[in-house]
Amino acid sequence: MWQANEQLSNRGFLQTIAPPARDDLAQSLLLRVLDEVDYGLLVIDGTGRIRHANHLARHEMAGGRAIMTHGNVLLGRTTEFTAQIQQAIEQALRGQRRLVSLNLGGRDFSMAFVPLSHPLETDAPCVLVSLSRQSACENLAVRMYARSQNLSPSEESVLLGLCRGLSIPDIARQHGVAQSTVRSQIKALREKTGCGSIRELLQRVNSLPAVVPALRIVSPMPHNATEYAQP
Structure with a gap:
């Protein structure tokens, strides 16, 4: 993130802007890229808490049509949906890929749970959750x-x-x-x-690339990108 350092001089306040660190810039660009993908994407850590959600995922949770979040935990709209989601997360944390389809009055809302780590590896376990693509x-x-x-x-x-x-x-x-x-x-x-x-x-x-038509108004909280105001 750009950092502004104010320095006091004899002529008054002089504002200088330092360039971002390379790692911070790469992360910022990556998050922007994920927001432009026409799929909702979430990353969930080994404790079951959401570490990141791209723009469409935050919009989907804000609407509460099929999924939502409470305390940075991914939940379903119903207890049945929540049970299916939690079971899929647990299986993905053990290295198993899972697909969950939630029926919304005749229309399926699909979620793919993909392990981002292997149980035998030393890296922290994480799960990628990919949501149904938007209508073509x-x-x-x-x-x-x-x-x-x-x-x-x-x-x-x-x-x-x-x-x-x-x-x-x-x-x-x-x-x-x-x-x-x-x-x-x-x-x-x-x-x-x-x-x-x-x-x-x-x-x-x-077969066309999945491009988001426009970023909807979903305001992230300062401490966590998965929290929001209104869709």
């Missing part, structure tokens, strides 16, 4: 892809509708146009992107 249409890379392929605004809207799983009638109704218009726009999409089918187009979209 929330991925900023989709809009970046649309621009790179010179899609028109209406064609981009149709692409986003397809990413959301909407049918041609649904897209036509949403845009207030005829279904034949949507079919013409899909044809233009395929021609501009070089995709032979909608399926191929969606496969290409799903």
